[in-house]
Amino acid sequence: MVNPVLLIAVPLGLAFAIPLLALLSKAAARYVPPVASGFNLIISLLLLPEVLHNPAIVSIGGWQPPFCISLVAGPVGVLFAAIIALAGLLVSVYALDYIREGATGKYHMLYLFLLTGATGVVLTGDIFNLFVFFEILCISSYALVAYQGDRSGIESGVKYLIQGAVGSSLLLIGIGLLYGQFGTLNMADLAEKIASVGSMSLFVPMVLLITGLGVEAAIFPLNAWLPDAHSSAPSSVSAILSGVAIEVGLYAVARVVFTVFGASSIFLFLAFLGVLTLLVGEMCAFSQDNIKRMLAYSSIGQIGLILFALAIATTHGVTGGLFQLVSHTLSKALLFLAAGYMIYRAGSMEISALEGMGRKMPLTCFAFTIGAFSLVGLPPFIGFPSKFLVVRAALATQETIFIVLISVALLGTVIEGAYFFRVVQVLYFCGGRHEKSSNTIKKEESDPPAGDAPVTALVPMFVFVALIVIVGVYPRLVTDVLGSAASELLNRLDYIRSVFT
Amino acid sequence: MILLVSFLVLLMLTGAVAASVFRDLISAVIAAAMVSLIASILFYLLQAPDVAMAEASIGAALTAAIFVVAITRTERFEE
Amino acid sequence: MSLLNNYAYYAGAFGLIFIGLYVILTKRNLIKVIVGLGILDTGVNLFLICLGYTSKGTAPIFSRAGLDAELMVDPVPQALVLTAIVIGVAVLALALSLAIRLYQHYGTLDLRKIREQRW
Amino acid sequence: MRSGIAIALLAIVALGIGLALAKVPFGGPKTEVGRHYVDEGVEETGAANIVTSVVVSYRGFDTLGEVTVLFIAATGLGAVLSTGRKNAASEKEPASLVLHTGCRLLFPPILIFGAYIFVHGHLSPGGGFQGGAIIASGFLLIYLGCRERRISRTASGLAESLGGLVFVAIGLLGLAFGSHFLSNFLPRGTVNTLFSGGIIPIIYVAVGFKVGSELAGIIDNLIEEG
Numbered sequence: 001m002v003n004p005v006l007l008i009a010v011p012l013g014l015a016f017a018i019p020l021l022a023l024l025s026k027a028a029a030r031y032v033p034p035v036a037s038g039f040n041l042i043i044s045l046l047l048l049p050e051v052l053h054n055p056a057i058v059s060i061g062g063w064q065p066p067f068c069i070s071l072v073a074g075p076v077g078v079l080f081a082a083i084i085a086l087a088g089l090l091v092s093v094y095a096l097d098y099i100r101e102g103a104t105g106k107y108h109m110l111y112l113f114l115l116t117g118a119t120g121v122v123l124t125g126d127i128f129n130l131f132v133f134f135e136i137l138c139i140s141s142y143a144l145v146a147y148q149g150d151r152s153g154i155e156s157g158v159k160y161l162i163q164g165a166v167g168s169s170l171l172l173i174g175i176g177l178l179y180g181q182f183g184t185l186n187m188a189d190l191a192e193k194i195a196s197v198g199s200m201s202l203f204v205p206m207v208l209l210i211t212g213l214g215v216e217a218a219i220f221p222l223n224a225w226l227p228d229a230h231s232s233a234p235s236s237v238s239a240i241l242s243g244v245a246i247e248v249g250l251y252a253v254a255r256v257v258f259t260v261f262g263a264s265s266i267f268l269f270l271a272f273l274g275v276l277t278l279l280v281g282e283m284c285a286f287s288q289d290n291i292k293r294m295l296a297y298s299s300i301g302q303i304g305l306i307l308f309a310l311a312i313a314t315t316h317g318v319t320g321g322l323f324q325l326v327s328h329t330l331s332k333a334l335l336f337l338a339a340g341y342m343i344y345r346a347g348s349m350e351i352s353a354l355e356g357m358g359r360k361m362p363l364t365c366f367a368f369t370i371g372a373f374s375l376v377g378l379p380p381f382i383g384f385p386s387k388f389l390v391v392r393a394a395l396a397t398q399e400t401i402f403i404v405l406i407s408v409a410l411l412g413t414v415i416e417g418a419y420f421f422r423v424v425q426v427l428y429f430c431g432g433r434h435e436k437s438s439n440t441i442k443k444e445e446s447d448p449p450a451g452d453a454p455v456t457a458l459v460p461m462f463v464f465v466a467l468i469v470i471v472g473v474y475p476r477l478v479t480d481v482l483g484s485a486a487s488e489l490l491n492r493l494d495y496i497r498s499v500f501t
Numbered sequence: 502m503i504l505l506v507s508f509l510v511l512l513m514l515t516g517a518v519a520a521s522v523f524r525d526l527i528s529a530v531i532a533a534a535m536v537s538l539i540a541s542i543l544f545y546l547l548q549a550p551d552v553a554m555a556e557a558s559i560g561a562a563l564t565a566a567i568f569v570v571a572i573t574r575t576e577r578f579e580e
Numbered sequence: 581m582s583l584l585n586n587y588a589y590y591a592g593a594f595g596l597i598f599i600g601l602y603v604i605l606t607k608r609n610l611i612k613v614i615v616g617l618g619i620l621d622t623g624v625n626l627f628l629i630c631l632g633y634t635s636k637g638t639a640p641i642f643s644r645a646g647l648d649a650e651l652m653v654d655p656v657p658q659a660l661v662l663t664a665i666v667i668g669v670a671v672l673a674l675a676l677s678l679a680i681r682l683y684q685h686y687g688t689l690d691l692r693k694i695r696e697q698r699w
Numbered sequence: 700m701r702s703g704i705a706i707a708l709l710a711i712v713a714l715g716i717g718l719a720l721a722k723v724p725f726g727g728p729k730t731e732v733g734r735h736y737v738d739e740g741v742e743e744t745g746a747a748n749i750v751t752s753v754v755v756s757y758r759g760f761d762t763l764g765e766v767t768v769l770f771i772a773a774t775g776l777g778a779v780l781s782t783g784r785k786n787a788a789s790e791k792e793p794a795s796l797v798l799h800t801g802c803r804l805l806f807p808p809i810l811i812f813g814a815y816i817f818v819h820g821h822l823s824p825g826g827g828f829q830g831g832a833i834i835a836s837g838f839l840l841i842y843l844g845c846r847e848r849r850i851s852r853t854a855s856g857l858a859e860s861l862g863g864l865v866f867v868a869i870g871l872l873g874l875a876f877g878s879h880f881l882s883n884f885l886p887r888g889t890v891n892t893l894f895s896g897g898i899i900p901i902i903y904v905a906v907g908f909k910v911g912s913e914l915a916g917i918i919d920n921l922i923e924e925g
Contacts, residue, residue, distance in 0.1 A: 005880040009867055012767060016863030019856045060760040062879035063743075067735055069760045106778040113771050120764065128660055132764035135667050139674065139768055143775025146678055151685045154779070155694055158678050162613060165671050166604060169620050172664060173597070173627065173716070179657065180631040180723035183730025204719035503588070510592035517599040517619050526611050533615050536596065540622050543589065544661075547629050548639045548653045550824035551750045552661045554816075556625070558832035559669050563914060564618060566839050570921045571676040572611060575683040579609040580690055586725045594716065598709050605705035632733065635726035640749035642741055642890070643823060652749070654733030655740075659753040663765045666828055666910070670772030673917045677776040680921070 001050055002043050004058055004073035007081050008120050011036040015112040022105050029105040033092035033112045040085035040119065047078045052484050055498045057125070065125070065499055066186035072125035072499060075485040076322075080122035080251055083326060087243045087333050088115040090460035094337050095236040097456045102148050110147065114140040114240065118248045125499060127175055127260065128185045130252060134171070138164045138216060141245055145233045156228030163215055163225045171212025177205040188499035191260050191492050206263060209256050217249030219307060220277035223300050227284070230296035231349070235340025238292060242299045243333035247325050250303060254310050258489045268401065270311035275405045275412075278304030282415040290349045291339055294419060295332065298375065301416060302328045305409055309390040310489075316396055318486035319479065320389035326471075326478065327386040331374040334464035338368035341453035351426055358428035361452040365427045367461040372420040374468045377413060382468045385475035387413070506546065513539040524579045526572050534565035589630045596623025610682065610689040614675045621668035625661045632657030745887030746821035746896040754826065755899045755906075759881045762902075763866055766909050770859060773913040777920050794844050802844025809837035817907030821896040827903040831910025838915040842922050850919060855912040862909025869898050869905075 014036045021028045050056065055074035059065060071077075092111065099107050117136030124130050142164065146157030179185055181202075182193045194202060211222065218226045226246070230238045257263050257270070281300030288294040306328065309321030341364050346353045358365045374381035377388075394406035452458065471477055488495060513536050520532035541556035596619050603616030632654035638647060640655040679689060686694050729737070736753055744752040754762055794802075817830030838850060869881070876884040881898075888895030 003874060003880070005870075005874065009870055009874075009880060012763070013864060013867035013871070016770070016860050016867060019860040020864075023853070023857075058880070060880050061756055061873075062877055062882035063757060066732060068757055103778040103781050106774050106781075109774050110771060110778070113767060113774075116767075128663075128758075129761055129764070132663060132667070132761050132768070135671075135768050136764055136771065139670060139771050139775070142674060142678075143771060143778060146681070147775065147778040149681055149779055149781075154678055154681045154685060157779075158610065158675070158682060161671070161675050161678060162604065162617070165617050165675070166601070166620070168667075168671075169597075169600075169617075169624050172624050176624070176628045176631055176657075176660075177716075177719050177723065179628075179660075179730070184732055185656070201722075202719075204715040207715065506588045510588050510595070513592055514595040514599070517596055520615055520619060521599060521603045521607070521612075526609070526615075529612065529615055533618055536619060537622055540592075540596075540626050543592065543626060544629055547589065547633045548637050549629050549632075549658045549661070549750075550639050550641070551748070551826065551829070552625070552629060552658050552665070554825055554829040555662055555665050555832065556622075558829055558836065559665055559914075560618075560622060562836055563832055563839070563918075564669055564672055566836075567673055567676055567918060567921055568611070568615070570918070571680055574680050574921070575611065575689055579607075579612055580688075590720065590725060594713070598713060601709055601712070602702075602705055605708070606702045630725060631723060632729075633726050634729055637726075639824070640737055641824065642747040642749070649737045652729075652737045654729045655736050655749040655753045656730070656733050656758075658750045659758055659761070662750070662754055662826075662828055663761050666765050667768050669914075670769045673921075674772045674775050674779075677779045677921065681779055 001056065002046055004047060004056055004071050004078070004123060005060065007040050007043055007123065008116060010039055011112055011116045011119070015109050015116065018105060018109045018112070026105070029108045030096055030099070033095070033108050033115070034089055036112055037085045037088035037092060037115060040115075041082060041089055044078050044082040044085055047073060048082060048481065051075060051078050052481065055488070057499055066184045066189040069124065069126040069129045070186065070499065071123045072188075072495070073123055074488045074495070074498070075481060076251070076488050077123045079322075079481055079485050080248070081119050083329055084115055084118045084122070084244050084248070087240065087329055090463055091236050091239050091243070091333060091337065094239075094457050094460045097454050098236050098340060099234065107144070107147055110140045110144050111240070114144065114245070118244050121248050122251055125187050126185050127178065127187050127190065131168070131171055131175060134213070134216065134252065135168060137245060137248060138168065141229075141241055144237045145229045148234065150232075152228070152232035156225070156232045160225040160229045163222070167212045167215030167222070170208045174205045174208030174212060177208070178202075186499070187255070187260050188496045191262065192496050194261060195492070202261065206256075206261050206266075210253055213249055213252045213256060216245065217253050218246050218300055218303055219253070219273060220280050220300070220304070223277070226300060227293050227296040230299065231290060231292035235292070235336050235343070238296070239333040239336035239340075242296065242336060243329040246299060246303055247329055250306060250325070254489060259492055259495055262492050264313065267311045267313045271308050271402065271405055274304045274306070274308030274311055275408050276304070277301070277307060278409055278412045280304075282412040286415050286419045289351055291343065291351050291354065291423065292336070292349055294351070294423070295335055295339060298416060299328070299332055301412055302332070302375070305390065305412070308405065308409060309393065312393050312397060312402060313490065314393055314397060315483065315486050315490060316389065316393035318489055319482045320386065320393045322482045322485055323386040323389050323475075323478065326482070327374065327382040330464055330468050331371045331383060334367060334371035334461060334468070335375065337457065337461050337464070338364050338371060341457055342368065351423055354423070355426055355430045363458055364453045364461065367465050368427065369424050370465045370468060372424055374472065376417045376420050379472065380469065381472040384472060506543070509539050509542060513543070526577055526579060527569065530565055530568040530572065533568075534561045537561035537564065589626065589633075593623050593627035593630055596620070596626060608691050610679045610691055613691070614672060614679065617675065618668070618672055621664070625664055625668075628657045628661050628664065741890055744883060744896060744899065745890055746899050747891045748821055748823065751821045751826050751899060751903070752896070755902050756883060759870075759902070762906065763870065766863060766866065766906055769910060769913050770863060773859070773916050776917055780920050798844050802840050806837050806841055809840065810834055813837065813907070813911065817903050818893070818900065820903040821899045822891060822893070827906025828910055830907040832914060834907070834911035835914030835918065839918050842918060850915060852916070852919070855916045855919070858908050858912035859916065862905045862912070865905040866902060866909075869902060873898070
């Protein structure tokens with residue numbers, strides 16, 4: 001069996017080697033992230049069938065848990081690692097041509113570190129190690145948002161950094177309180193000890209941990225940084241931040257709430273918070289004129305829906321939440337990638353500037369449309385089965401409160417549909433009328449490369465499209481894996497037992 | 502001993518308050534460096550010599566230096 | 581007196597944490613906010629070290645024979661704080677570089693004036 | 700107004716943490732994990748400094764992550780400051796002779812002291828981070844005192860990369876020889892001698908070079924084009 005530690009060690013080593021490679025050949029750096037994430041994708045797909053029923057526990061340094069840091073490669077961890085590697089691979093292929101200006105070598109290094117940090121967060125079984133990898137993820141995101149050094153990037157990077165740093169400090173205080181009280185950092189050991197005292201006496205550490213992790217997960221009201229950061233970063237960075245970083249933050253929240261604390265009494269609160277996040281995100285997205293800000297707010301809305309689904313805390317609910325998470329990763333990454341070249345051609349982020357793009361770059365706009373339809377939840381795309389699962393899980397609880405909440409959430413989805421259809425309408429049906437406006441002509445003159453996006457951008461986009469359609473038509477391809485991942489999250493005792501045997 | 506600790510803690514908190522009220526950023530940074538330095542003495546008293554060394558060299562010296570460099574490249578006074 | 585003995589360190593740590601948070605929440609100058617982050621970090625580190633202290637303990641180093649392992653303080657928080665200090669300085673350095681660039685763009689460090697992007 | 704809200708918010712946080720802290724007495728006995736490290740650490744790792752054995756050996760993965768964080772910060776800082784850098788070399792007036800000579804005289808002893816700290820990390824207080832920081836402060840002195848001298852960016856970048864690679868490579872060698880990532884596959888040696896602790900001194904030397912060059916690189920990037 002492959003050792004799961006390779007998922008972290010090999011990309012890390014490759015990232016450290018980039019400056020050495022750059023001495024040999026300047027262009028080599030950009031091929032490292034695709035190679036590393038391709039490697040990770042293969043390893044995690046090899047691991048996935050093995051760990052489905054029997055999580056692999058790897059101790060670093062060769063000591064027994066809880067005396068060492070251990071990696072827990074269960075279905076959740078490996079599934080997330082596979083998603084991160086898949087999104088990372090496709091987005092890094094896209095970035096081969098997209099990232100041309102500025103410190104490109106440094107961009108590729110930071111990108112690879114971001115993926116490694118995300119992989120570390122989902123695999124680790126130690127709460128302080130989770131903090132360290134979380135910091136790797138966060139700090140490389142701050143740097144990636146700001147690396148171009150333009151006005152908006154720096155400004156949103158500053159906002160992001162300050163909010164994230166305060167969150168990390170709170171997280172560290174929470175970890176300290178837990179260590180002071182229970183004398184261990186291993187999550188399974190903590191879970192076992194917390195089970196004996198009851199989770200509500202640990203309200204303060206729990207709130208500190210959820211707040212600290214919630215900043216990265218963009219749970220309302222901790223999401224003030226997200227729209228700025230996601231809209232001013234380069235599109236490939238936005239895609240990976242929206243598709244991977246906030247999902248990993250949400251994973252960390254779920255892991256802490258479900259596994260470490262087993263805090264069943266705050267699920268209802270989290271469900272409320274989820275629906276609130278969803279409504280805030282969708283309302284703000286609806287009123288945006290800037291396409292990337294619209295997509296960023298839509299990510300907040302989707303995070304709210306996923307949080308709500310996870311907080312239902314039944315097997316169906318968590319399965320639906322994880323499915324929605326996968327669907328959001330694929331669709332939102334696709335949308336940002338497609339939007340990246342549309343903005344590049346139009347020379348503006350305003351939605352009105354994209355008029356008639358459907359004729360100028362048909363393939364990119366087609367991909368964008370598929371992503372939008374999938375996010376809204378139209379069949380036969382992946383968003384349909386995932387949303388359907390969430391709705392069914394909420395109805396299956398037969399509790400009035402969840403039924404009311406899911407109706408409100410569906411209202412949010414309607415808003416989502418409205419603004420995505422508006423964009424699609426602009427892309428395909430609004431051209432011609434303003435074709436002769438001076439603005440458009442000037443842009444076309446100053447921007448000679450007409451036609452569709454380059455091949456390195458179209459290939460990843462259409463791989464996303466293919467995945468969205470295939471999984472949308474045959475959801476059974478993933479539901480088994482998602483189901484066993486959900487049961488890993490819900491069954492604390494199995495988790496504890498698997499670590500200590 | 503207890504008097505020493507209380508005195509150091511008071512001095513450290515005074516330094517932190519001073520760092521927050523000084524309008525001159527260089528003074529604020531020096532006050533913050535003093536906080537770090539006293540914290541490193543407290544680390545030593547708490548039997549953590551490794552951490553005391555790290556805090557004194559990284560927290561007090563290098564951090565203050567990079568702050569001062571950054572302030573010279575921006576502006577010195579808080580409006 | 582024993583109360584003071586027990587809580588002097590905690591008081592120091594939490595004093596720093598709250599002063600740090602207060603600075604971050606209320607100050608408008610970016611460099612000042614970053615100073616606040618540094619104070620917050622120091623407070624958190626002091627708090628973690630307090631957690632590991634054993635009364636009348638010695639440092640966990642077997643530098644000479646005859647040291648009693650029973651009296652040594654907990655080494656784990658010290659290891660955690662070493663990590664946290666380095667992470668803290670990394671964040672501060674990145675924040676300062678952003679502050680420098682921000683100043684080059686806007687000519688000010690006042691966060692209230694730097695509000696191009698709104699909700 | 701703003702400070703009023705902030706104080707109210709902080710009061711709530713203070714109350715909560717105060718309540719939580721009541722469960723964690725000051726100066727209480729060691730935890731189970733800490734006790735294990737103190738009791739078994741010397742035998743299991745061969746390092747006399749238990750903090751070092753925890754940092755490098757028991758929780759070595761954290762340390763790998765931590766040097767990565769510093770590397771990311773140095774890289775990100777370089778990227779943020781490099782774009783749009785104007786090449787107007789600002790000529791500052793040179794430092795006085797006393798300062799200049801003093802800095803040049805002090806520089807080698809500081810480097811040696813830093814190296815001493817990280818080589819002896821497993822025996823005495825100190826280690827890669829502290830030693831690295833001392834080395835970086837030596838470079839800081841050179842920047843302040845002898846402005847015409849610059850460290851080569853390539854060399855410091857090389858030291859950063861090699862430090863990280865050595866760390867990962869030792870971890871992978873541990874996987875190959877000892878079946879666990881970062882396992883201590885070298886002989887432990889006699890406790891309290893320089894050549895003891897297996898991989899611990901090697902990792903700390905790598906960390907020391909890496910941290911030193913990263914911090915020096917951060918200072919270099921910030922000072923450059925002042």
